[in-house]
Amino acid sequence: MTEWSPPEGAHPPAPAPPDALAGAPSYPPPPAAPGYGQPYGGGYGYGWPPPPAAPRPGIIPLRPLGLGEVLDGSFTAIRTTPLASLGFAAIVMLVNQALLLLLNYTLLRPGTSTTTTTNFNGTTVTQTNDVAARVGATYIAVAVLTSIELLVLTGVMAAIIGERVIGRRVRLRDARATLRPVAWPLSKVVVVVTLIVGGTVGIALAPGIAVAASSAGDGGAALIAVGFLLMVVPVLYAWTTLSLAPAAVVLERQGVRAALRRSRKLVHGSWWRVFWISLLAWAIAGLVNFVLALPFLVAGGNVGGLFSDRPDKLSFFALFMSALGGFVAGTLSRPFQAGVSTLLYLDRRMRGEGLDMALQQAATDASTQT
DSSP: OOOOOOOTTOOOOOOOOHHHHTTOOSSOOOOOOOOTTOOOOSSSSSSOOOOOOOOOSSSSOSSOOOHHHHHHHHHHHHHHSHHHHHHHHHHHHHHHHHHHHHHHHHHHOTTOOOOOSBOTTSOBHHHHHHHHHHHHHHHHHHHHHHHHHHHHHHHHHHHHHHHHTTTOOOOHHHHHHHHGGGHHHHHHHHHHHHHHHHHHHHHHHHHHHHHHHHTSOSOHHHHHHHHHHHHHHHHHHHHHHHTTHHHHHHHHOOOHHHHHHHHHHHHTTOHHHHHHHHHHHHHHHHHHHHHHHHHHHHHTTOSSGGGSSOGGGOOHHHHHHHHHHHHHHHHHHHHHHHHHHHHHHHHHHHHHHOHHHHHHHHHHHHHHHO
């Protein structure tokens, strides 16, 4: 496997002093100017040759990446290793959706509301509060499980992309062999980040859920909505800052604390870029999820899902079809998001640590071995 850990105290090579560069241009001098009316030779600028293209032995060029290269690289990684990437994703999504189905049916099964004072819309204060409490609890469960699945799949895609960027083939057993030594620290990182993100969600929504569950008044739903708005900024900040930790565990063999610090260091100074690219990946995956899951929601008579006017009236069949659609859609879309996180990790290291040079050497060594 490629050595990803930077040496202690490593920094990008310092530029040579100006006097050492004098008389040694990076490119040959331009040819003599042509006669009047004669065009300069085609190419880069006025006769200057273009800079050499970065080598691309695998799915990305070995240099700092642009937005399109990050997105395309993630898609290409899945397309060239479908069994490894989609196989692991199917396992993760199967467990995730089974747990989500159990939680949703426990929290949203019909016939659990009691009846007291009737409101203008035919429901009751107790019903309204009870539904708000249970739906709020499902939102927390969805946030926690989504966090877990993305973090685990980021570790999986890091094992795959780490080899694909230097042109090596990756089979299912290769990815499994790469992940086996780091399975425990990766699991601990997933738990810690999930507790941070899920804990923030829980703290923000807990007052509204408590008020709604107590049936003390009709303000529970409003408090849940306020809590949701208050949690957005801290959750997005924490998630973006720590999103590169699974890649650090897999590719650098970092422990939990070191991986979290590593992610913070890599994101520092480029938080908005990491955030916007991650958000775009979320939007793309969300659109794919919706398109793929919609037929299952229609088949289950559950087009509105949890956003219907009475989500506590969803049947088991409707919830099952929703979970089945989530499994199919997530298996195909979640690896793309995880791949984007891994490529953002590589991009940050290439920009700040000169990792592209080490990768070029690793790609050369890999080609000579084959």
